[in-house]
Amino acid sequence: MLRILLLLALVAANGWMWAWGQGFWGPAPGEGQREPERLAAQLHPERLKLIEPKKAEALRKAPPLCRLLGPFADDTAWQAAEATLTAELNLPAGQWAHETHELPAQWGLLTRAATNPADLERKRTVVERALLKPQNFVAPQEQSTSLLLSRHDSEAAADTELARLRDTRNLRGLRVLQLRGPQTQHWLRVLAWPANKLQAKHEAWGGGPQPCRAKPAQDAASAASAASPASAASAASAP
Structure with missing residues (x-):
């Protein structure tokens, strides 16, 4: 009798495992859409977007x-x-x-290079008082940061802007540099x-x-x- 019960238990266990492998009891680990293992294997799943069949x-x-x-x-x-x-x-x-x-070629209108961070902030304050929005810029072959005020397609245009800011905004110490060749x-x-x-x-x-x-x-x-x-x-x- 004990042997018969043991045999029935083995048959039942094998049947359960077969049904599970076929998906009757839900997907196996790593195969289901909701399994943590599958989500962890995805690259940037938050970027996935489903589109409607009509749009596709x-x-x-x-x-x-x-x-x-x-x-x-x-x-x-x-x-x-x-x-x-x-x-x-x-x-x-x-x-x-x-x-x-x-x-x-592209030309820029810049301040002189700052000697230290405090000097850079002082220059920024002066320029911003003239209602300009400068950008930090490290000119070619320089190591210190300058403030870039504007970009121009010619040296003449940059020189004209330098003169305008000097005469109308009283900004001194500006210079014109070629930022990029043709x-x-x-x-x-x-x-x-x-x-x-x-x-x-x-x-x-x-x-x-x-x-x-x-x-x-x-x-x-x-x-x-x-x-x-x-x-x-x-x-x-x-x-």
Whole structure:
């Protein structure tokens, strides 16, 4: 009798384990949507967003869009981005074009470099009293921080602003420096970016796809390539 009971217990245990493995008693650990192990294995689960089936279908059927990738600082960077377009977007050759845009040199109007933190704050107070909003800036080939008051496309424009602030705001000790030399900016104009992949990301794409414009904004490019150090310039006495 004892042997029969033991045999029945083994059969029942095996049957229970089989049913559990088939999901009759709920998902096994690591397989369920609500299991802690599954959530812990996810990367940034808070970023996941479910979209309605109608919206998903609309994205699949939406016509491709024109998008820009860039700016890129050199040939190596834009060619690396180009190499990913077929793999990431399944685009055939001929669906994108390489474009270049020439950027003029950029000039800045700055205070003299501060000798210490207290000197920097003193300069900031003087500039802010003139209703300006300066930014901390370390000029090329300098180690101390200056205050950047404005950026200009030419040295003449920066000199004009220096004279205006000196005459109308009584600001002294300002100088004009070349912040960046002329640059060639590289872009990839993708003519048929899939609408359902607008959120796609790749480290080679820089800032990701941007809406196409007649000419990419020059402001966005200045951050893409390193500033070419070249200094120069006009100065008044120091504040």
